[in-house]
Amino acid sequence: MRQIRYLKAVSEALNQEMEKDPNVLVIGEDVRKSARGITIGFVDKFGPDRVIDTPISEQGLHEVAIGAAMMGYRPVIEYQISEFIFFAFDQLVDQAQKFHYLSGGRVKVPITVLVPASGAIGATSGQHSDHAYPYVMHGGMKVVIPSTPYDAKGLLISAIRDNDPVVVFLPEFLMAGKGDVPEEHYTIPLGVGEVKNPGSDITVVATGHLVPVAVKVAKEYEKEGLSIEVIDPRTLLPLDTGMIKKSANKTGRVAIIDDSNRTCGFAAEVSAILAEECFENLKKPVIRITRADVPVPFSPPMEKYMLPNEAKLRNAIKKLI
Amino acid sequence: MPEKIDKNTLLSMYKNLKLTRRFDEVTIDLMNSGEIPGPLHPSIGMEAIGVGLGTAMVDGDFICATHRTLSAQITRGAQIKYILAEFMGRVDGYMSGKGGSMHISGGLDKGMFSIDSVVGSRAGFGTGIALALKLSKKNNIVVAGYGDGGANQGVVHETMNMAAIWNLPILYFIDNNQYAATTSVKYSSKIENLSQRASAYGFLGETVDGMDVMTVYNTAKKAIDKIRAGGGPHLIEFIAYRYRGHWSGEELQTYIKYRSKDEIALWKLKDPLLTFPKELTATYGCTQTELQAIDKEVEDIMQEAVEFARNSKFPEPEEALKGMYASPYLQIPHKGWID
Numbered sequence: 001m002r003q004i005r006y007l008k009a010v011s012e013a014l015n016q017e018m019e020k021d022p023n024v025l026v027i028g029e030d031v032r033k034s035a036r037g038i039t040i041g042f043v044d045k046f047g048p049d050r051v052i053d054t055p056i057s058e059q060g061l062h063e064v065a066i067g068a069a070m071m072g073y074r075p076v077i078e079y080q081i082s083e084f085i086f087f088a089f090d091q092l093v094d095q096a097q098k099f100h101y102l103s104g105g106r107v108k109v110p111i112t113v114l115v116p117a118s119g120a121i122g123a124t125s126g127q128h129s130d131h132a133y134p135y136v137m138h139g140g141m142k143v144v145i146p147s148t149p150y151d152a153k154g155l156l157i158s159a160i161r162d163n164d165p166v167v168v169f170l171p172e173f174l175m176a177g178k179g180d181v182p183e184e185h186y187t188i189p190l191g192v193g194e195v196k197n198p199g200s201d202i203t204v205v206a207t208g209h210l211v212p213v214a215v216k217v218a219k220e221y222e223k224e225g226l227s228i229e230v231i232d233p234r235t236l237l238p239l240d241t242g243m244i245k246k247s248a249n250k251t252g253r254v255a256i257i258d259d260s261n262r263t264c265g266f267a268a269e270v271s272a273i274l275a276e277e278c279f280e281n282l283k284k285p286v287i288r289i290t291r292a293d294v295p296v297p298f299s300p301p302m303e304k305y306m307l308p309n310e311a312k313l314r315n316a317i318k319k320l321i
Numbered sequence: 322m323p324e325k326i327d328k329n330t331l332l333s334m335y336k337n338l339k340l341t342r343r344f345d346e347v348t349i350d351l352m353n354s355g356e357i358p359g360p361l362h363p364s365i366g367m368e369a370i371g372v373g374l375g376t377a378m379v380d381g382d383f384i385c386a387t388h389r390t391l392s393a394q395i396t397r398g399a400q401i402k403y404i405l406a407e408f409m410g411r412v413d414g415y416m417s418g419k420g421g422s423m424h425i426s427g428g429l430d431k432g433m434f435s436i437d438s439v440v441g442s443r444a445g446f447g448t449g450i451a452l453a454l455k456l457s458k459k460n461n462i463v464v465a466g467y468g469d470g471g472a473n474q475g476v477v478h479e480t481m482n483m484a485a486i487w488n489l490p491i492l493y494f495i496d497n498n499q500y501a502a503t504t505s506v507k508y509s510s511k512i513e514n515l516s517q518r519a520s521a522y523g524f525l526g527e528t529v530d531g532m533d534v535m536t537v538y539n540t541a542k543k544a545i546d547k548i549r550a551g552g553g554p555h556l557i558e559f560i561a562y563r564y565r566g567h568w569s570g571e572e573l574q575t576y577i578k579y580r581s582k583d584e585i586a587l588w589k590l591k592d593p594l595l596t597f598p599k600e601l602t603a604t605y606g607c608t609q610t611e612l613q614a615i616d617k618e619v620e621d622i623m624q625e626a627v628e629f630a631r632n633s634k635f636p637e638p639e640e641a642l643k644g645m646y647a648s649p650y651l652q653i654p655h656k657g658w659i660d
Contacts, residue, residue, distance in 0.1 A: 067453065102416060163648040
């Protein structure tokens with residue numbers, strides 16, 4: 001199979017959807033010149049009407065996308081910085097996500113929000129390093145975080161075709177990685193996780209760029225005779241709770257490793273589900289490995305210290321044995 | 322020169338003014354008697370703005386009305402009985418009881434997108450609707466509003482700027498009733514007219530009397546014709562006044578004082594339902610009999626609507642969990658408890 005980079009898989013998914021459906025648009029800052037490398041050549045191919053540069057007006061560009069979406073377009077908003085999500089919180093959570101419900105099902109807002117290079121990317125400090133998905137999940141927004149180039153293409157196509165707002169996080173640490181990706185169209189349904197490494201002793205639920213980290217750790221422990229099952233939910237909302245519960249009931253020992261904040265975070269949600277629904281089968285308390293609840297600091301030793309990583313996962317696994 | 326306007330149109334303008342006024346009065350009564358849950362934001366005194374705008378629009382145009390221009394939705398064909406059913410939280414309401422008075426869109430199929438209660442945002446996504454109209458090469462326009470309060474929200478500036486650079490078919494309007502809740506526009510803005518701000522984006526803005534329905538209509542019609550011909554965005558500020566408080570319970574907050582009885586009384590002299598009937602008979606040849614027939618029709622519509630809404634069912638409580646997603650998934654939404 002052809003191997004391409006994660007970034008290229010994202011670009012290809014968007015390109016193919018724009019070829020297929022004339023209602024798909026890209027809206028963002030510097031998308032015509034493609035500052036992020038996703039839309040290279042798009043403006044020549046699809047024209048300026050479908051590849052729309054906006055002024056630095058994040059709230060406004062979300063409003064414009066919402067209005068166009070209500071009219072039947074499928075705007076894909078591309079972020080330059082993952083923090084745009086905070087600027088447009090009202091537009092995302094209070095408008096885009098609520099209009100379908102508040103209209104008694106009459107209005108659809110099929111926007112896709114692409115968050116390239118999300119997360120802490122190394123010395124970019126507090127306002128360029130967040131993985132703010134718990135905020136929007138709290139408001140009921142669908143959230144996708146693909147961990148492989150294959151998943152990125154299939155999930156992005158599903159996100160664009162979904163009739164609701166969907167936020168797609170593309171972690172920086174995965175952007176350059178290569179993997180098998182078919183050239184043709186394919187979709188991966190939202191809400192379906194994948195077992196990235198089968199195992200029977202311990203369950204590790206990992207998200208985004210921490211999935212390959214968890215798989216690496218699992219492979220290493222395999223040599224020591226410890227069988228670790230790595231589950232990649234791929235979609236954080238809707239969440240494949242069935243897959244997570246099945247694995248937890250089997251192993252009774254669960255760690256969740258997630259690169260967002262701890263309080264009311266994604267790992268907290270999974271942990272609560274397990275406490276409520278799998279308590280009798282748990283042999284040890286569920287362990288969360290998350291960011292510390294502080295902004296990402298600039299200086300590399302501090303940044304490294306507060307983020308979830310391989311060593312912290314190993315530590316958790318030792319506690320679960 | 323004002324547009325030539327036929328008598329039927331004039332009479333329906335009167336009807337829509339009266340209908341909006343009576344709707345506000347009746348809903349205040351229904352709220353006081355406990356039949357309407359939640360607060361109301363009556364537009365009494367400001368009906369001319371929406372009626373004039375709505376009359377200047379054609380089928381296929383879009384209206385993103387404010388909470389004080391329900392009259393625009395009524396003029397564009399929103400039916401009182403479905404609006405009232407929504408205000409009363411019934412299944413037959415325009416939003417199936419999910420939106421209530423603050424999210425009322427009186428017929429999305431008729432181009433009414435007034436679903437938002439965030440004061441500047443109708444101009445925001447209204448700009449997106451205008452972008453969609455331009456992309457799909459439709460010859461229709463958007464009319465999108467905000468108040469003197471919403472005028473100071475950032476999103477209004479961001480999207481008016483985008484409408485300008487993309488030359489979008491949109492008429493922005495400000496229904497300036499001079500108070501954002503209790504805050505005077507003289508306090509919140511240093512410029513004389515909020516319409517001056519249009520020049521910052523490179524299109525025209527004008528300020529006109531918003532109590533006079535013919536002025537509203539004529540100004541809007543001229544602007545809409547220009548926009549439809551490809552002239553790009555335009556801003557009209559309508560100066561008007563609401564006689565009631567910002568919300569239906571404000572009169573009970575007796576400690577709140579921000580305008581004098583004299584001021585209110587002075588503005589009531591410009592009441593569109595006082596001045597327009599006189600104009601209709603004196604200038605346009607309408608008769609008292611014709612106006613009385615409309616008054617009767619309006620009362621009949623209101624009576625029928627109250628009856629309809631009272632007979633409409635409340636939604637089943639479990640409906641609260643339905644309709645969250647247009648592409649549904651089994652796992653969501655979460656219920657919040659275990660039975």
